[in-house]
Amino acid sequence: MSELETLERTLLADIDAAGDEGSIEAVRIGALGKKGSISELLKTLGTMTPEERQTRGAQINALKTTVADAITARKSALKDLAIAERLARETVDISLPVRSSPAERGRIHPISQIVDEITAIFGDMGFSIAEGPDIETDYYNFTALNFPEGHPAREMHDTFFFNEDDKGERKVLRTHTSPVQIRTMEAQDPPIRIIIPGKTYRQDSDATHSPMFHQVEGLVVDKSANVANMRWVLEEFCKAFFEVDKVTMRFRPSFFPFTEPSFEVDIQCDRSGPIVKFGEGTDWMEILGCGMVHPNVLRSGGLDPDEYQGFAWGMGLDRIAMLKYGMPDLRDFFNADVRWMNHYGFRPLDMPTLFGGLSA
């Protein structure tokens, strides 16, 4: 075996034996460093004859290439090994649980969600949202809305009253959202298209009545709005709100002090199961009251009933929430039970829009 072959064999064995980056570097320096064994051999090239250079020189260069390649390969292998080792060391139990996103835990109350749904629908029909105070005067809550003196609703058994003030007036907790009709007509010229969601109060408490509840009311006043238009608005609303392709509604003549003619509206549904289904079935369920704004109410709002006309409707927000989402008991709405809120509440990012659908 030639001297070069021996060297090659030794070096390759050393490379193979190198177990980490330090020892492979030592091998490299020992062979290819300034004073390395191969470097020393390369230095001898200058002293050789051209013939020697052709044979022995080529051999030395070949040796250098072989060893250099072997070192590179070994280095790379060692690096992979080191990485593999590190990865193994860093491995964790990914089955360990993490915190859920706060946005996933939070809940919006169904009432707020329903108001947003209604806002989306009526916003599209050119309505805006009007609000008013919970504590009202007798005038706004009754007189201006054509409740005659002595009307039963004015008496203690239905309405929450405050104590009389110095002027002998007693304020009330509004029994409906209708006072906002008057406040709006006073503040704004027709055409008026508003939706009035809000808290209302009556002295009543059982599974479907609560001393505090929510209503949503609509008012349209212009020079031509009639029952036919009202029918269209309410049908479109019910379709959009209950997210069904068609609804069948039944208008029944009825009576409210603040509208004339007045109607109660039933919606056709299937009540045979535990959950009411709309757009099918043969049952009727009363869902809202409505009518043409009574001439006296228009006058209260400062409008001439021979020039202006309009319609209004009102319904229980909690009630339509219960119908759509299936809560069985109204009282739970105000109980703040976390289990109820988690179950019936909505995630904060579930924002009702018409372009994305009202409910997911």
Added chain:
Amino acid sequence: MKFTLSWLKDHLETDASLEEICARLTMIGLEVEDVDDKAAFKPFVIAKVVSAEQHPNADKLRVLKVDTGSGAPIQVVCGAPNARAGLVGAFAAAGTYVPGIAVTLSVGNIRGVESHGMMCSEKELEISDDHNGIIDLPDDAPVGTSYAAYAGLDDPMIEINLTPNRPDCTSVYGIARDLAASGLGTLKARPAPSFAVEGETTTKLTIDLGDDRHLCPGFGLRLVRGVKNGPSPKWMQQRLLSIGLRPINALVDITNYMTFDQGRPMHVFDAAKVQGNLTVRRAKEGETVLALDQREYKLGPNNVVISDENGIESIGGIMGGEHSGCDENTTDVLIESALWDPMNIAKSGRTLGIITDARYRFERGVDPEYMVPGLERTTELVVQLCGGTPAKAEVVGYAGYTPKIVDFPMSEVKRLTGLEVSSEESVAILTKLGFGVEGSGERVNVSVPSWRPDVDGKADLVEEVMRIHGVDNIVAAPLPSHGTVNGKILTTLQIRTRLAKRALASRGMLEAVTWSFISEDQARLFGGGSPALKLANPIAADMSDMRPSLLPGLLSAAQRNADKGFGDVALFEVSGTYEGDGPDQQRRVAGGVRRGTASLNGAGRLWSNAAKGGGKPVDVFDAKADAIAVLEACGVPMGNVQFEAGGPAWYHPGRSGTIKLGPKIVLGTFGEFHPKTLEALDVSGALCGFEIYVDAMPEPKKKATRTKPALDLSPFQAVKRDFAFVVDKGVEAGAILRAASGADRKLVTGVSVFDVFEGASLGEGKKSIAIEVTIQPVERTLTDEDFEALTAKIVANVTKTTGGVLRA
């Protein structure tokens, strides 16, 4: 209002079915609430007992063979004492539901003998309480036919939910008139009553109401002598029973019958018990009367009564007195047909707590023109059923009826409803309903009949035409488009309310809706409890005062959840609080509480933060972060917002803060709660909370353009430097942050506190606050000298304002 089908057909000639009649009633505004078609009675047939043998194994039972009119006799085991061969009664076969015992019969085996049905008692059929024996019919009762038909029990009952504006339909006659107008048959004329009159009504009546004659605008009275007052005839009893009235005696039953048949409440006095003449007057303060319901009522001047020399004999229009009531011994009867003021009746009835069929009608308005005809018809019925001799009637105080005249343009129907109804049809509808129509063409004068006090103006007539023409004929017509793409429809307050809710829910909090009213104690605890905000008639003692704050409701709610085992809760509400009873004194507040370990990242312990003492109780800083989140979500410029130590009295004075914008605007408060607050609310646990006054936030500045200002990015690298200052314990970190920022407003772009440390090494009453300052070179890279100068300025500023010393 209840009535039966046969009763309706007394007044309405019609071939329409029960279903058609009910559907039409609802569609003309007389909403059918309940229909009892008496189908439950259908399975019961008349059957004859062929034989009755002693039961082999029971002394008190008999084994009957019963002929039901079809097939072989059926074997029935029966325990009734009157069960005997030859008896004709009501039979229920196996499979029949028997209402009185709420059982569906099956083939039974009673002490070894099969029984294939049941011979029923009246109680078992729920037609009376009689359970002494089985029904025992005359021998000629037709075996095999329906018992209900034979006994007149198959008359369907209809109940309508009458709206308060329709007094005319508190009578079967009025309902028939409405149905006839709608084309569902013909209204039968009311024949003129016929009876012979003899002598005078010797009891005289005076209306003594001074100027308040409207309280009793008419009174008719008639004496009938020599009546015999037994039970009323079966047909009348059955009708009264079927609408839930108990038959009493013929005279009383006649008045009840008139109440429902004609909507004309009547009263009968036993003339023998009336002392002297009758007077209609206001009751005296404290006067009492024992009424027909056996209860004594204490009356006052607001109640109008009928009295004689004995005292009060009747509460006018509401309920008669027990003393002069009619019974089987009555021979001379005084019949009253009077008119009363609806408002006074409603108020009297309400204050006395008396609900009667008479009050129901008088408070809605009884037809004044039928006062006298009603007296005539009642007299006729008395003579027919009880005999006797009627005297000439006394009619006092009735001034007659002057109809309201409504100027009615026919086009109103189209204007308000969109319906095309011809003038001819409109006139025909109004005429059939009893309105008078004068004139022709587009504008007519319509006179309102005496039984329709609810009709006042054009819109009321439109409703009449519309409901009879048919509401279903109104075809939906789109509301004209407003002709533009929608702009913003919400106000700033509405937008911020919405954002506050979504922002807080995004922080893992649950939105609650709690009562607007709380107890007075709780209200006082949170700065409320003023007399103006106190309900006169709260639904419960602890729901008496309008809330001054959302916090008491939320804290109580958190405790309720904790009591159920859910102690780590984060709740919020964005709603109203009340500073006064004026429309501008209702605030819009976003409030929230966190309890236990319910922090932003989640409640309870978790392996990953175990080392950091996971499950840390919530504190003032959790509340502060929530409060800031609301302000940020609502777009409040945070650079101008100040945080002052301390909050209102319900907070922990050393762990609460007040958020302000300028010296005047209070944006909110936050903190942990005062131990006394928690004790008074009876709540416990780690709790923190906040309230942000959404309505106090200033309107955002109007922007001239939607274009955002140009973005100026520095090409130079930002540098961070740390400083630690030793300061007195009372120095606020906020002051150090402000001082550091103020050192160079251009270069210092951020300052944060990364450590707060207190220890003996610092000395008594001292603490160390470590801050990280971000320096962003703008014009050029900063030299070492630049940095030294800036650092020195930062230190100098902090030292100057806080007395802080740079920690070595």
